Amino acid sequence: SQTIHQWPATLVQPVGSPLSLECTVEGTSNPNLYWYRQAAGRGLQLLFYSVGIGQISSEVPQNLSASRPQDRQFILSSKKLLLSDSGFYLCASRTGGGTEAFFGQGTRLTVV
Amino acid sequence: GENVEQHPSTLSVQEGDSAVIKCTYSDSASNYFPWYKQELGKRPQLIIDIRSNVGEKKDQRIAVTLNKTAKHFSLHITETQPEDSAVYFCAAKANTGFQKLVFGTGTRLLVSP
Numbered sequence: 722s723q724t725i726h727q728w729p730a731t732l733v734q735p736v737g738s739p740l741s742l743e744c745t746v747e748g749t750s751n752p753n754l755y756w757y758r759q760a761a762g763r764g765l766q767l768l769f770y771s772v773g774i775g776q777i778s779s780e781v782p783q784n785l786s787a788s789r790p791q792d793r794q795f796i797l798s799s800k801k802l803l804l805s806d807s808g809f810y811l812c813a814s815r816t817g818g819g820t821e822a823f824f825g826q827g828t829r830l831t832v833v
Numbered sequence: 834g835e836n837v838e839q840h841p842s843t844l845s846v847q848e849g850d851s852a853v854i855k856c857t858y859s860d861s862a863s864n865y866f867p868w869y870k871q872e873l874g875k876r877p878q879l880i881i882d883i884r885s886n887v888g889e890k891k892d893q894r895i896a897v898t899l900n901k902t903a904k905h906f907s908l909h910i911t912e913t914q915p916e917d918s919a920v921y922f923c924a925a926k927a928n929t930g931f932q933k934l935v936f937g938t939g940t941r942l943l944v945s946p
Contacts, residue, residue, distance in 0.1 A: 755934060764839070764938035765877070765922060778933075811876065815934065821867065822924075822934055824876040 723748040727812045727825025734832055740785075740799040742828050744812030747793070754795040755813040755822070756787055765811065771795060807832045835860040837925050839937030846913050847945055854908045854940045856923035863925040866899060866906045871920045871939075880921075881908070913944045 724747040734740060746752055753772050757765040767780045769787035777787050784803060788796045795812055809829050815822040836859040846852050858866075867882035883890045883897045883906065890897050894913075899906040910917055923937040 753934075757936070765936040767933065767935060770933060780933075813934070821879045821882070822869075824878070826876050 722821075723752070723814050723816075723823040725812055725814050725823050725825035727828060729828060730826060731829045732831070734802050734830065736804055736832055737801045740797070740802050740806070740830070742797040742810055742812075742830075744795040744797075744814075744825055745793055746795075746814045749814065749816050750792060752793065752814040752816055754789065755815070756795065756797050757811045757813060759809040759811060759827075761808070769797070802832045804832050806830065835863060835925055835927060835933060835935040837923060837935050837937040839923050839940055841940060842938065843941045843943070845943045845945065848913060848915060850913055852910045852913050852917070852942055852944075854921055854923070854942070856906050856908075856925075856937050858904050858906070858925040858935075860925065860927050861904065862927040865926040866897070867924050867926075867934075868895075868897060868908050869922045869924065869936075871922065873919075877922060910942075913942075915944050915946050918942055918944045 726745045755770045756768040758768055759765050771777050771789045774789050785799050809827050811827045812825040813822045839856045864885035868880050869877035870880045871877040881892050881895050881897050883899050894911045896909045920939045920941050922939050924934055926934045
């Protein structure tokens with residue numbers, strides 16, 4: 722099975738500061754990669770997904786961006802954080818076809 | 834694009850009762866429907882999934898049913914136990930274009946002893 726490494730586990734950042742969350746995947750190649758955000762008590766909102774290096778699709782217009790510089794590396798970034806960016810960010814990886822998505826342990830971001 | 838709706842948002846049952854969570858999807862091209870369980874503060878983990886060529890799948894106390902015509906799928910948990918308490922998410926994926934995996938809004942299940 723796949724192992725998803727996501728860091729940091731928790732992060733407190735001031736409004737207007739930049740953000741970089743990194744996700745790396747082991748145990749597979751050419752995965753489909755996803756960034757989700759989970760607000761407190763809410764569902765999993767799909768933010769970005771990628772089917773290959775440099776191929777990013779954005780689901781929700783916002784001040785976040787994503788990049789995939791390597792096959793098994795997915796980065797979530799922001800130039801200036803907003804209070805509304807607070808939440809639990811989850812990276813997920815899935816191989817092609819209808820197979821299981823594996824999640825990282827998540828990053829709890831609090832913007833103050 | 835795909836839209837997945839999930840009901841109810843919260844569900845409280847007594848230990849031993851059955852629990853049913855329902856989802857609907859909008860994209861008729863969706864062909865894969867997984868269910869995830871997320872315990873407090875932890876990552877979601879797959880508990881069961883079903884593909885569009887199957888109407889029902891069962892794994893011990895958990896079963897999932899799919900009605901392609903109505904675009905409905907449901908999770909059934911029998912003989913619930915306190916450790917079943919968690920948030921459950923349904924999801925849908927179409928095997929076309931980008932491999933989007935869209936989740937429902939989640940159901941918080943509380944099983945009281």
